[in-house]
Amino acid sequence: MTTTTLTKKDILLESLGQLNFTNEPDFYQDLRQQALAEIENLELPTSKTEYWKYTRLGKIVNKTYQVTSGIEINIDQHLIPALDANIIVLINGLFNKSLSNIQEQEGVKVLSLSDGKERGVVIRDHFNKYTSTKSELFLALNNAYHTDGVCIHAEKNSIVEKPYHIINVTTGNQTISQSRNLFIGETNSSVKIIESFVNIEGSENFINNVSEIYVGENAQLEYNKIQNKEDESYQISTEQVYQKANSNFTINTITLDGTFVRNNLNIEVDAEGCETNLNGIYLGKDSNHIDNHTIVDHLKPNCNSNEVYKGILDNNSVGVFNGKVFVRPDAQKTNAFQQNNNILLTDDAVINSKPELEIYADDVKCSHGSTIGQLDDEAIFYLQARGVGKRSAINMMITAFAKDALGRISIEALKEYVDNKIETRFGN
């Protein structure tokens, strides 16, 4: 057990440094060393850092965290009803075999990351490839000190029917978890993944997780991220996505609850004919702080990207949206669409929205829209005129507003699950 304080970077490093990775192959140890060197030059972001302008880290870095493997827990309540999926459980950043239930499927390999490092040549080809160029402290911390995670490798031409459901648990008190996933979709493959982030028993747990996603030629990959962390818990989460030609990547980020949630989604579209869908819903309540930063980097021509993020902020919650679309000089004929809609339910709720476009090519169609407002009075009146009570009319409208962004979820059971969550929250 290691005790760490994040207030000063040095103390943090000293304590995390006690984690032992010496039984790993040299290749991976070298990567950790490189990340450590990078950390030396990085500082904790402050409000002066543009990338962290609206999100203060004070709440999470003023604590002493420990690294624990966690206790025996029951995950039943976090399963998605009626979902036929392979279950993979991570507890405090470690792979839990006994709680997981993985059936062999043809054309796909599922391993814990540490097993993968021992055995997989493919993993070596992809691991750390899409993260090393970004100098961001929390990413570098994960690079250097990640414990374990899931590696899903869909082989060439394999259409994987059954989705994978990863339940990423934090438990205990003031625990720090640094899980690391690697998803590889080879040429012509298709795979669907769900990852739920939950907090079971205990509070003030901090998870700093990273997923690297590679989508090969003509491949399809759908990643659904469900954040439903009750109690006091913190999350900084980063996805690094790399897309090859004619691939299709979809990510749905559903934030239902979380004291502090920061999502960094970076998508590099490095070949022609790609399609990228980024959808998100964030429902803030109490003093939640939910921050979504997305970057779609179009490097090559003839690609489409669609982004829709919807936020409903209640009580004194704070929402942050920062979407960035780059269109590089070569990326002609890019269509990029970005939309962010927000509803504030109280005067104590805050939203900071910053949709950005940076365009260096001329033959493109790019647009973004951002709105902040309330429900349409006339629509509510319309419903009232037809005998619907005002309260239900409002709830109906809010539900409809949020569900708008669910269209890209292709797993029916999951869609229903999220639907229900929204309805229990705002329904009658």
Add this chain to the structure above:
Amino acid sequence: MKKVKAYTEEELEKNLENQEYKYGFTTDIESEVIPVGLNEDVVRLISSKKNEPTWLLDFRLKAFAQWQKMTEKDWAHVNYPEVDFQAISYYAAPKENVEVDWDDVDPELKATMDKLGISMDEQKALSGVAVDFVMDSVSVKTSFKEKLAELGIIFCSFSEAVQDHPDLVKQYLGSVVPATDNFYAALNSAVFSDGSFCYIPKGVRCPMELSTYFRINEANTGQFERTLLIADEGSYVSYLEGCTAPQRDENQLHAAVVELISLDNAEIKYSTVQNWYPGDKDGKGGIYNFVTKRGICHTNSKISWTQVETGSAVTWKYPSCILKGDNAIGEFFSVAVTNNHQQADTGTKMIHLGKNTKSTVISKGISAGFSNNSYRGLIQVNKNAKNARNFTQCDSLLMGDKCGAHTFPYIETKNSTAKIEHEATTSKIGEDQIFYCNQRGIDTEKAINLIVNGYCRDVLNKLPMEFAVEAQKLLEISLEGSVG
């Protein structure tokens, strides 16, 4: 069709490249220039040369002390070599005695104005515009002063205002843009040379468009203008500002500060046409334009900014409105054109503090050549700003594949009754649009002009008549090319 397309892309680009700056000339008048460099003594010297009262000197010294502690920020989407503040002379005044009759004015100076197309006589006769002509920092001639004085309107150079109306200046100077607001505002506060001052008394509707022409003339003199405009309760004024500078190879720095105060029920319309020397087609030379413009709106008042920006090598400018009073209205209409290696990072800030405040932002960017054109805006709705309303539209038009168009909107809302809409689009002129015009016998060049003009119409419509004509001419210079 293919042929037409080739013409659009390449020919136009070529034309744009070869477009030389029309207004590049230098007036040969002896100026009194103080040696280059900046230190506390220079600040004192400027102040004493202008015979300023102690409170103003203190204001300058305080700003200077702060400025020394500040560093230039690099968040804007522009790149330029570091400015050497010690290589600039901070004061230049024409040597000849300027307190003379119009007839006695140096003929060369008159010629300058003629070339600018704002010949005093003509202006007087035709448009009824009172021009406060600023040539390298000292006001040369202010016309229509008497006529305005009858209504109690004060419209004079800043230095005159300091001497004649010290109370007004003292009360409002630095009240909207504090001396330490940002790096360049602090620099301006320390060394500003002259500028314009305007006061509209209670309930007076200014009968004519007030106008001032800035023109950087002396080589190596950064110009630090200061404009202070106060519209007292229930008054109205429309103020025009136009700027041109002679062609020079060294980069010249312009760091102006404009403060507008719109008291209860008052309305200010502030229009700018800026076509300073943008540098040649290789990006050599040109003006650095780092301007802080901000207005404060009290209850039921309105401030409207309209700008047409076609010049300057680097532009960094965010005319803003603080909507302090209830029912205040802020507007921002902008056309920014960048060509060759020009860089512009411009936009607005609308700070909603009062109830039922409204703001509208329309920004049209056109980038060509190797230029970069960014919109950066902030819409902030504070907790007590009930029923605040904002509509923002920023469109970018790209001409050529080497230029860039960027949008960085910041939207911060702390009130649930706020309604905020933001939309932005980026595209190029559609081939189908040009084809449509070609079909009807309009050649490609004219078609582009037509489309660009239509694209900017929302903004050009907001300009006063006199300026709209000039603005259209400027768009032509920037985009039409030499053919046709």
